[in-house]
Amino acid sequence: MVHAVVMLAAVLAQDSDNPQFEAWKGFKPGSWVKHQMKMETGGQQIESETTTTLLEQTADKIVIEVKNKMKVAGQEIDSPAQKQEITPKADKEKMGDFKKEGDEEVEAGGKKYKTTLYTTEQTQGGQKMKGKIWISKDVPGGMVKGEFTGEQLPQPMRMTLVEFEKK
Numbered sequence: 001m002v003h004a005v006v007m008l009a010a011v012l013a014q015d016s017d018n019p020q021f022e023a024w025k026g027f028k029p030g031s032w033v034k035h036q037m038k039m040e041t042g043g044q045q046i047e048s049e050t051t052t053t054l055l056e057q058t059a060d061k062i063v064i065e066v067k068n069k070m071k072v073a074g075q076e077i078d079s080p081a082q083k084q085e086i087t088p089k090a091d092k093e094k095m096g097d098f099k100k101e102g103d104e105e106v107e108a109g110g111k112k113y114k115t116t117l118y119t120t121e122q123t124q125g126g127q128k129m130k131g132k133i134w135i136s137k138d139v140p141g142g143m144v145k146g147e148f149t150g151e152q153l154p155q156p157m158r159m160t161l162v163e164f165e166k167k
Helices: 002-015 018-023
Strands: 032-041 044-057 062-072 074-086 095-106 113-126 127-135 143-150 153-165
Touching: 002 127, 018 062, 018 074, 095 127, 095 143, 095 153, 127 153
Parallel strands: none
Antiparallel strands: 032 044, 032 153, 044 062, 062 074, 095 113, 113 127, 127 143, 143 153
16 A cells, blocks of 8 residues: 555656645645555455545645555454654655556546556665556546555556545
């Protein structure tokens, strides 16, 4: 899941020093987004639901809170909420190769969104990753849909927007 966030950040970085900062700066505290992730590994289906909430915003930083619930082998695991501070500048070395493929309308959470599709390849922590990411500026954090594969992900990991609220 961390790789997906890094890949999303890199896609958005094409127009900014820190894409994650840019993806949140148009929204006010209290805005949130919920994504569902599904993947299969070792014959097991893994699902998670991640809710990210914008807590604080200034010109120098944005603070988000990330809550994650996983379902593995019939067991549910709630991870403690984690706060993340995002600054306007990003580490450029974490960015991979991104290609804008074009605009597409995609459905997620029962609604249709105008998005821009990007494809990507990058190496993170020594692991090669490939992905497709559908981005909308109307959604807090940007991502409507993502599909990722890599050396540690022989089966695709799919992330889909479930719902959001913007303030």
